[in-house]
Amino acid sequence: MSSTWLVLGASSAIARAFARAAAAQGADILLAARDLVDAEATAADIAIRTARRAEAVKFDALDEAAQDELVAWAREFAGSGTLNVFLAFGTMPDQAAIDADPSLVAPTVMANFTAAASLLHRLAPVLEAQGTGAVVALGSVAGDRGRLKNYVYGSAKAGLHAYLQGLRARLVRKGVHVVTLKPGFVDTAMTWGLPGLFLVAPPEAVARAALDAAAKKRDVVYAPAFWWGIMTIIRHIPERIFKKLNI
Amino acid sequence: MSVRWKKMALTGWGRGPAADVAAARPERAADATAAVKKAREEGAAALARGAGRSYGDAAQLAGGRAILTDRLDRILAFDPATASVECEAGVTFRALLDAFLPRGFVPPVSPGTAFVTVGGAVAADVHGKNHDRHGSFGDHVEWLDVLLADGRIVRTGPDTEPDLFRATLGGMGLTGIVLRVRLRLLPGSPVLQVRETRIRDLDAFFAAFEAARARATYSVGWIDALASGRSLGRGIFETAEFVPGPAAPARKPLRIPFDLPGFALSAPGVRAFNAVYWRRVPKAGREGLRGLDTFFYPLDRLADWHRLYGRRGFYQFQSVVPDGAALRAVREMLETVASAGNASFLAVLKTLGGEGRGLLSFPMRGVTLALDIPRAAGAVELMARLERISREAGGRIYLAKDAAMSAATFAATYPGLPAFEAALARFDPQGRFASDQSRRLQIGRRAA
Ligand SMILES: Cc1cc2nc3c(=O)[nH]c(=O)nc-3n(C[C@H](O)[C@H](O)[C@H](O)COP(=O)(O)OP(=O)(O)OC[C@H]3O[C@@H](n4cnc5c(N)ncnc54)[C@H](O)[C@@H]3O)c2cc1C
Numbered sequence: 001m002s003s004t005w006l007v008l009g010a011s012s013a014i015a016r017a018f019a020r021a022a023a024a025q026g027a028d029i030l031l032a033a034r035d036l037v038d039a040e041a042t043a044a045d046i047a048i049r050t051a052r053r054a055e056a057v058k059f060d061a062l063d064e065a066a067q068d069e070l071v072a073w074a075r076e077f078a079g080s081g082t083l084n085v086f087l088a089f090g091t092m093p094d095q096a097a098i099d100a101d102p103s104l105v106a107p108t109v110m111a112n113f114t115a116a117a118s119l120l121h122r123l124a125p126v127l128e129a130q131g132t133g134a135v136v137a138l139g140s141v142a143g144d145r146g147r148l149k150n151y152v153y154g155s156a157k158a159g160l161h162a163y164l165q166g167l168r169a170r171l172v173r174k175g176v177h178v179v180t181l182k183p184g185f186v187d188t189a190m191t192w193g194l195p196g197l198f199l200v201a202p203p204e205a206v207a208r209a210a211l212d213a214a215a216k217k218r219d220v221v222y223a224p225a226f227w228w229g230i231m232t233i234i235r236h237i238p239e240r241i242f243k244k245l246n247i
Numbered sequence: 248m249s250v251r252w253k254k255m256a257l258t259g260w261g262r263g264p265a266a267d268v269a270a271a272r273p274e275r276a277a278d279a280t281a282a283v284k285k286a287r288e289e290g291a292a293a294l295a296r297g298a299g300r301s302y303g304d305a306a307q308l309a310g311g312r313a314i315l316t317d318r319l320d321r322i323l324a325f326d327p328a329t330a331s332v333e334c335e336a337g338v339t340f341r342a343l344l345d346a347f348l349p350r351g352f353v354p355p356v357s358p359g360t361a362f363v364t365v366g367g368a369v370a371a372d373v374h375g376k377n378h379d380r381h382g383s384f385g386d387h388v389e390w391l392d393v394l395l396a397d398g399r400i401v402r403t404g405p406d407t408e409p410d411l412f413r414a415t416l417g418g419m420g421l422t423g424i425v426l427r428v429r430l431r432l433l434p435g436s437p438v439l440q441v442r443e444t445r446i447r448d449l450d451a452f453f454a455a456f457e458a459a460r461a462r463a464t465y466s467v468g469w470i471d472a473l474a475s476g477r478s479l480g481r482g483i484f485e486t487a488e489f490v491p492g493p494a495a496p497a498r499k500p501l502r503i504p505f506d507l508p509g510f511a512l513s514a515p516g517v518r519a520f521n522a523v524y525w526r527r528v529p530k531a532g533r534e535g536l537r538g539l540d541t542f543f544y545p546l547d548r549l550a551d552w553h554r555l556y557g558r559r560g561f562y563q564f565q566s567v568v569p570d571g572a573a574l575r576a577v578r579e580m581l582e583t584v585a586s587a588g589n590a591s592f593l594a595v596l597k598t599l600g601g602e603g604r605g606l607l608s609f610p611m612r613g614v615t616l617a618l619d620i621p622r623a624a625g626a627v628e629l630m631a632r633l634e635r636i637s638r639e640a641g642g643r644i645y646l647a648k649d650a651a652m653s654a655a656t657f658a659a660t661y662p663g664l665p666a667f668e669a670a671l672a673r674f675d676p677q678g679r680f681a682s683d684q685s686r687r688l689q690i691g692r693r694a695a
């Protein structure tokens with residue numbers, strides 16, 4: 001039976017790599033992005049390289065009114081096949097910029113958490129009805145602990161992590177699997193030129209980890225895997241010390 | 248759209264002196280436009296950079312803004328009836344092969360590595376082993392989208408904005424950023440029938456090329472650049488044709504994990520390597536099937552092979568000399584290199600069929616010799632001597648390889664330069680695009 005991935009936030013380099021890799025494995029791809037021209041370019045690329053069906057659709061995560069329509073279109077695109085969801089959209093404004101302009105807090109939380117939760121909540125019944133399929137959503141290691149340098153973004157991702165735990169419990173009862181993917185630093189537009197990065201992974205590696213996690217029905221996956229070790233240490237630093245760290 | 252620059256040190260494939268740049272890496276055309284605009288606002292010059300496979304200082308700009316194209320990597324359209332492909336400039340030859348070889352098509356012209364981007368192939372108007380038959384890369388380009396200094400994106404082809412087309416093809420990034428390319432592929436297969444012949448000296452090489460020129464689609468000569476005396480110019484001559492056949496199995500790349508120490512490159516070491524390479528082919532020659540990758544991209548299996556030349560890096564000297572003067576000039580070049588004892592691995596000899604469409608395109612009807620010169624003591628003088636031989640024979644040096652040519656030699660040997668500078672005066676009047684190479688060669692600085 002055919003399988004479709006709905007890729008949300010398709011202009012992300014991670015999303016592009018994921019869509020290509022999923023299509024190479026035989027899936028059809030529906031790319032949802034707010035830059036339709038860009039998503040159409042990726043759709044053409046995938047269709048030519050893999051001969052799979054690939055289409056683009058305009059999508060702004062903050063436009064809640066359009067979410068039902070998107071869900072309906074995704075269901076129709078998948079036809080009688082399985083619909084799967086890869087959720088990649090998010091924004092990471094500089095913490096200093098947010099500190100200087102508190103009006104940036106709400107949109108950051110909206111894009112990374114609220115919009116993701118409300119859209120996944122609309123997709124949930126569709127996924128339950130088909131009784132199979134997978135959701136892979138991009139959390140972040142930043143959501144594992146609130147850090148001085150990145151805590152607005154981090155807290156939105158932490159919220160997303162908790163939401164995904166609940167969604168996982170809900171959907172597993174109907175045969176649908178939910179993966180929380182927590183990348184470390186990935187070489188994308190989001191991190192390009194930022195200071196202090198280390199062990200930066202190529203988007204293709206994260207895409208492979210995502211497909212692998214979905215296939216193996218893993219629940220929470222760090223990508224690359226060694227971030228599990230790093231975050232275990234970071235999570236165990238006592239708060240009275242952690243609060244004084246400049247990270 | 249906000250543009251974030253990343254500080255980087257860029258060098259060419261020959262690993263000469265690095266240039267510190269601030270780099271943007273657009274993920275789509277709009278990001279590239281924003282980066283060029285931002286560079287303009289900052290009063291800094293900009294330059295596109297593809298895969299960094301040019302050897303010298305063509306793809307770097309000290310103190311400037313680099314626009315890296317590797318994420319502009321999408322194939323946008325394909326028409327099997329005309330074999331025409333539209334793609335973004337950062338698409339590599341490897342990606343084209345992965346997508347189209349299974350459908351029976353190959354890039355019309357291939358440099359010696361598949362890591363090169365389509366944008367880089369346009370900017371250098373690259374040639375392959377089939378120049379006599381198929382010309383250079385630009386001969387197969389239908390149109391280009393070029394992002395100009397003023398932010399406009401102009402579609403240009405042989406008949407639309409032809410001045411911009413002729414300046415961009417072979418123009419080494421100086422007219423702007425190529426964003427999209429429409430080109431035609433040629434029929435091909437994963438397998439070639441290859442004929443290898445042992446060649447005892449340079450006269451025999453020229454005779455072999457002359458005989459093959461009209462018959463063979465692909466031809467190339469590998470010369471033992473350290474052989475001298477009666478063996479000067481000895482080597483192996485290869486001709487090839489595509490034949491139908493199953494794909495050869497892909498082999499995993501080998502890596503060079505560290506810079507080789509200097510002694511590995513001593514003349515005796517390299518001499519031994521070259522001699523073994525020569526004897527590999529039996530005296531009587533041989534003929535057989537070979538995979539596309541091993542014929543076109545023999546070095547791609549050795550990822551990072553440029554580390555073989557150690558930390559100091561190397562020059563590549565490549566010049567083309569018109570037919571009439573070629574035998575003498577190539578002999579003199581090889582004698583010069585052999586007597587300098589500056590160990591060079593194999594040198595490459597090819598024939599070229601005629602001029603390219605670009606104002607600064609490298610090819611002319613003649614013979615081209617390419618050899619590596621390690622950046623050891625005496626290398627600068629050796630490069631200057633080779634440059635003089637080429638110039639006096641009416642030849643020219645390839646910009647994609649060049650790191651050492653003088654501005655005077657460049658101006659004297661590229662007759663399209665005045666027209667090129669006139670085009671720059673029109674499309675980039677403020678000199679917003681530049682490279683370390685264009686500064687060394689003083690391109691655009693003479694009155695147009
Ligand atoms: C092993 C090896 C074998 C080779 N064999 C051959 C050969 O057989 N024949 C041959 O012709 N060449 C050959 N080359 C040279 C190579 O093909 C050229 O240097 C080519 O330009 C490299 O492309 P690139 O993508 O790496 O570009 P770069 O090296 O990154 O850039 C080269 C030039 O192109 C410009 N440029 C790159 N992208 C763009 C763009 N999008 N828009 C505008 N300008 C751009 C840059 O500004 C620079 O001036 C070889 C190189 C190697 C390493």
Ligand SMILES: NC(=O)c1ccc[n+]([C@@H]2O[C@H](COP(=O)([O-])OP(=O)(O)OC[C@H]3O[C@@H](n4cnc5c(N)ncnc54)[C@H](OP(=O)(O)O)[C@@H]3O)[C@@H](O)[C@H]2O)c1
Nearest residue numbers: 009011012013014060061088089090140183185186188190
């Ligand atoms: N890069 C890292 O190191 C890293 C680490 C951990 C987690 N992540 C997560 O990985 C995901 C992908 O990020 P990335 O690194 O690939 O960076 P990215 O290129 O910035 O991707 C984020 C994408 O989200 C889209 N987006 C933002 N707001 C949107 C909205 N309101 N509606 C629709 N789309 C919207 C953006 O669209 P536009 O392109 O149109 O702006 C962009 O394409 C994000 O969730 C990010 O938080 C990244």
